Amino acid sequence: MTEPLVRRIQVCLNGGRSAADHPAVPITPAQLAVSSQDAVAAGADAIHLHPRRADGQESLAYADISAAVHAVRSACPGTPIGVTTGLWITDGDAAARLRLIRGWIDADPDGLPDYASVNLSEPGFDDLTDILHSAGVAVEAGVWSLADADRLGRSRHAQDVLRILVEVIDFPADTCEAEADAILDRLRAYALRPPVLLHGENSSAWPLIGRAGRLGLATRIGLEDALAGPDGDPVRDNADLVRVALAQLSR
Template identity: 55%
Template sequence: MLIKVCLNGGRLRRDHPAVPLTPAELAADAAACVAVGAGAVHMHPRDADGNETLAPTEIAAAVAAVRAACPGTPVGVSTGVWISDGDPDARWHTVSTWGSLPAADRPDFASVNVGEPGFTALAELLLELGVAVEPGVWSTDDAEHLAESGVAARCLRILVEIIGVPADLAPSLAERILTRLDDLGVEGERLLHGEEAATWPMVEMAARLGLATRIGLEDTVSGPGGVNVPNNSALVRLAARMGA
C-alpha cells in the first residue's frame, strides 16, 4: 500500500508542536517518514512569515531540500486556491512562473482540487510544466467534472478525499465516489484518505480495498481513538501497520 505523507497542510505550531514549516524542517521530517514506510511526500511550502505560498522561490527551496533528504521519493505540493486568496487567475499566473525553475527544482506532482474554479486550466498548465497532476475529488459531482475535463487519463492518480464528513458517514461517501468514478470510466490509481474524524476510517478502508492512502499532520494530529502522537513519522508507522 502506497502511503503518501502529508507533512503540514495549513497547520501551525499551535495545532501541533511538530508541524514542519521551513525547508530544513520539511526535509528532516520527510526523511524520517520515508524511513518508516512513506512512499511519497506532500507538503505546503511556506514563506518567511510562515504563510502557505506558491511562489517559485519558496517552492524550489522546499522541493530541493526534501528531494536531497529523500532521493528517489516523489515530492508534491498543494495548489489549493486559498493559497492565492481564492483567486484562480492569480494562482494560474503564479504557478506559470514555475517554468522559470530548473526541472530539478519543480515538484514531481501537485494536487489540484477538482471542485475549485480553474481546475482544468491549472491541470493543463502543470502538465505542460512537466508536473504530474493529482486531482482531488471530494464528491460525486467532482467525479463527473473530472470525467468531463479531458485530463483524467493524464493524471498521476485520483485523490478521493473525504473532507468535513463525520467518521460514521465517511465510508459510504467514499464508496459512492469510487463507484461513480468507475461508472464514468475514469481509470487510474486511486488514493483514498480523510481528514480529522474521517482520517483513520479512510486509512483502514484503503488498506482493505488495496488502495493508496495518505496520512500526516495535515489530516490529523492524533492516532486512532484520539491517542496523542509525537510527529508525522508516528502517524506513518500507524498507517503502515494497518496496511501490513
Template identity: 55%
Template sequence: MIRRIKACLNGDRAQGVPVTAAEVARAAAEAVAAGAEAIHVHPRDDHGAEFLAAADIGAAVAAVRGACPGTPVGVSTGLWITGGDVARRMAAVGGWAGLPVDRRPDFASVNVSEDGFADLARVLRGSGIAVEAGVWSAGEVGTLLGVPVDRILIEVLHTPAADAVASADTILERLDRLGVSGPRLLHGEEEACWPLIRHAGRLGLPTRIGLEDTLDLDDGSPATGNAELVARALEIWAKARLP
C-alpha cells in the same frame, strides 16, 4: 508510483506542524524512514504563510529532496493561497516550468472543486509536473472528464467517522460509473482519517497520512509527528489487506 502510503506533512494548519524548510526536510526524512513512498507538503515562509512563487517552491522542493533523495515530492496549489485569485495562481504555477528539474515538484495536487481546475491541470502537465486531482464529492467526478490527470485523490473531508466509508464508496462508484480511470488514492481528514486508512487497505488502494490529515493516532492519543503516523497507518493498512 505510490503503492501503499504518501505522507502529508503539514497542510494549512496554523500550529503543531513543520513549517520552515529545515523542519519540513527533517519531517520528510523521518516519514520516509518510517515507510512513506512520497511526500506532500504545503511550503511556508518563516511566518507560516503558504506560497506558490516559483523561487520559493523550488527552494522547498530542493530542501525535501536533499533530505530524502529519490522520493517523489509534491506540493499544494490550493486556491486559498492566492486569496481565491485564479489568474494569480495560474501565473505563479506557470512559473514552475522555468525551475531546474531538481527543484521542480514531481507532482501537484489540484482540487477539482476550485475554479480554474482544468486549465491549471493542463499547465502543470505541460511543465512536466504530474497532476493529482482532489475529488471531495461524487458530484465533482464529472469535472474530471476530458481533463488529463495522473492520479485521483478521493478525499473525504468534514465527515464523521461512521459515515467515512460510505462517503468514499459513493465517490468510487461514481468514478466507475462514468468510466474515469487511472490510479487512485483514498484518504480522509480528522475523524474520517483512520477508518479510511483501513478501508484503503481492504480495497488495495494507496492512502496518505500525516499531520495535515490528523494530529492524533487511531486510539485518540496525540501523535509525536509524521513518522509515528506513517508507521501506524502502514500497520493498519497492511493488516486490512490480510485475507
C-alpha cells in the same frame, strides 16, 4: 524528476497547520526535510507538502516551492514529492494562481515538485493542469464529492492525471466510508484509468485508512490529516503517524 508513484502510503507533512496545532508540524525547508526523512524511514513512499513563505504563510511562488523541494529532495533522494495548488493560497483569486504557477514553466526544473494536487472543486482545473504539464509536473486530481467526480469525468484531462485523490474530509467517522464508496462508484462509472488514493481528514482519517486497506488502494497520513492516532492517542510526529497507519493497513 522521480517517477511520482504512491505504492502504499503518502505522508502529508503539514497542510495549512502550524505549531499551534501540533509542535511537530514542519514549516521551514529544514524542518520539512527532517520530517520527510523520518517519515520515509518509517515507511512512507511519497511526500505531499505545503511550501511556506518566510513568514510561515502558504505559497505558490517558485522561490518558496523550490526551497522546500530542494531541501526535501536532498534529504529523501528518489522519493516523489508533491505540493498543493490550493486556491485559498491566493485568497480565491484563480487568475493570480495561474500567473504564479505559469512562472514554474521557465524555472529551473530541479526546484519543481514531481506532482501537484489540483482540486476539482476549484475553478480552472483543466487550464491549471495544462500549465503544470507544460512545466513537467504531474497532477493529482482532488475529488471531494460526487460533483467533483462528475467534473473529472467530463474533463479533457480525466485519463491523463497521475492519480485521483478521493478526499472525504467533511464527514464524521460513521458516515465517511459510505460517502467514499459512493464517490468511488461514480468514478468507476466513467471508466477512468488513473489509480485512486483514498484518504480522510480529522474524524474521517483513520476510518478511511482502514477502508483503503480493505479495497487495496493507496492512502495517506500525516499531520495535515490527523493530529492523533486512531484511538485519540497522542503522536510524536509525521513518522509516528506513518508507522501507526502501516500497522493499520497490515491488519
